[in-house]
Amino acid sequence: MNDETTEPDTQVEPAPVEQGRGAWRRRGSLRLRLLLASVVSALLVVAAAGVTLVVLFDRHVERRIERELDGHLDQLVSFFRLTSNGKPAVEGELSDPDFRRPYSGLYWQVEENGAAILRSRSLWDFVLAPSPQTGAEPAIRSGIGPNKQHLVTQYRHVVLTDPADPTRTRTFALVVAEDRAETDELLREFTIEAVVFLSALVILLIVAAQFQVSIGLRPLARLRGMVLDIRRGQSSRLDGSFPDEVQPLVEELNGLIGVQQKAIERARARAGDMAHGLKTPLAVIASQIRALEQGHEDEAARVIEGEVMGMSRFVERELARARISAHPVGRGLDLLAAIDRLVRAMQRLPRGDEIEWRVQIPEELQIAVHREDADEIFGNLLDNARKWARKRVTVTARIAGGRVVTTVSDDGPGVPASRREAVLLRGHRLDESVQGSGLGLSIVDDLVASYGGDLSLGDTVGGGLKVELSLPATAAG
Structure with a gap:
């Protein structure tokens, strides 16, 4: 894996x-x-x-x-x-x-x-x-x-x-x-x-x-x-009339909010420019890594690959933080709709249509996560499960303590408890024969942490891998 x-x-x-x-x-x-x-x-x-x-x-x-x-x-x-x-x-x-x-x-x-x-x-x-x-x-x-x-x-x-x-x-x-x-x-x-x-x-x-x-x-x-x-991101300024004793405070707060919003927008723009500026060189380096691997330059390829993975993780993390800081999540994201959309995308990938996808999520569950980040989080988890599952991938979700706990499990070979920490090390791959860069769970972990959530690995009843993560919930509607 x-x-x-x-x-x-x-x-x-x-x-x-x-x-x-x-x-x-x-x-x-x-x-x-x-x-x-x-x-x-x-x-x-x-x-x-x-x-x-x-x-x-x-x-x-x-x-x-x-x-x-x-x-x-x-x-x-x-x-x-x-x-x-x-x-x-x-x-x-x-x-x-x-x-x-x-x-x-x-x-x-x-x-x-x-x-x-x-x-x-x-x-x-x-x-x-x-x-x-x-x-x-x-x-x-x-x-x-x-x-x-x-x-x-x-x-x-x-x-x-x-x-x-x-x-x-x-x-x-x-x-x-x-x-x-x-x-x-x-x-x-x-x-x-x-x-x-x-x-x-x-x-x-x-x-x-x-x-x-x-x-x-x-x-x-x-x-x-x-x-x-x-x-919460549901408004950008203080509107309305207040008593004469409170109105000066409202005006000062609006001024402070305006200054902070401009600073955040500038920081977001800088982070976006930096991230997008790094993406193209990273893609070129990644292609060169594959060329080195084909030429049996394995040691050089591994060194370059490690650096590329570190840079990629940095880019993805900074992009996520820029989105969160610039635009706090307002209205929640429908978790069931997001998972259904990603499952349909997975079914178009190799072996995707051969796997049974079970989605058991209540319709009213909503998460306080940007759509781009949700696609990155659950897309990586579902893609990882697709690669390792034999016949079935199951996605469930529930509310616990004001948070949405989502579980993505497969019926694949799983990960031994003694090697789970190794799985979470940067660039570690349990099986080199399976296609991938080793960044999936790393990116997911960073994004989940950016929203104050948690990610953990476990076993299913049949011995497959179970990934459980918690994210902040929002009220439906």
Whole structure:
């Protein structure tokens, strides 16, 4: 068998672009930064709003209590008298019945010289703490009531002339008090309801922030998709309108892409010129090799043949790389159609019509390979199988891990495992009687490696040679 190869210069495929919602969780994610900033801002604003609402509600309750106490105090002052014999008295009942129900939470008390002289029935046997002496500014203050109630008290000083001694005035402190339990419960309930409402508001704000960030970053996602299309060869520039903040970046990228495309075209032209310039001299040298072989100059012929094979491999490799770099594969190549076309060509070659060609390839399989390179790869494999097969050549293909794995096997003598490495050496031929230059598998190996693929040799069940290679797949259609 007449096949050879050297260590290929593999072309490293670009790293796949991370996709999916998990992308925004990566360290340094712009989406994550914007979302965190929005969430922190929302939490701070809502927390400040919650504290403010609770404080305002508490102040409102305090003012309501103060107004109620003022009203009760006005009524108490209007009922307070000194009898004809100078005895203090409250002539009348205050309107709120709680003043008459023991320990109800609403109380009044009359003091003179710091001592309680009159008090409401609701105080029963309890005496409120003395109010400030005359001269102190009347105000709201706290105190302790019956059953350790927390009271809010209001007092007022009243100066009356003693009817029993008109030359004498007496000063009294009139005090009203109210239990804070009810208002404290209202404040607690309001705080709980405010926390629940504001928590729900925070959740809504987080959802809204995520939606807002997604809308804001949508142009970048669109730009990313367009760049990916360029990398895949499906587009040559970034088209369309973008927001003012993104448009300068788009213009700079288009400029960079243009510069790179021109550089690639120049490199491709140079590689093509070099390759085509070498082909004619190589053909002449090859013809001279055959002449030397016929003249029994075997040693000289082998030396020249080795150099020719090296130059041929170099030419084919550079042509393939030039095609790949200049025009990345866009739409995939239909593998079944390509193999069928090559099989028909093989059938027109010697022994081709005597061999049974079995092609078992799903119709939807497509490979990301240029047609010229696919013809070179599979043409060499099929031609090699044609030369060595006894009756049958089988071609199968399948998808594995996003790649198309193709197998070309024959029922020929095969290659012993101990000699497979030798088969892949440049110019090595197992059988000099079979026509060929020894470049077939070498060229195939180089081309497959250029696309980031792999090539391996093995045995069929019947002992023939099985060549398996993997190439990148593309979506059908």
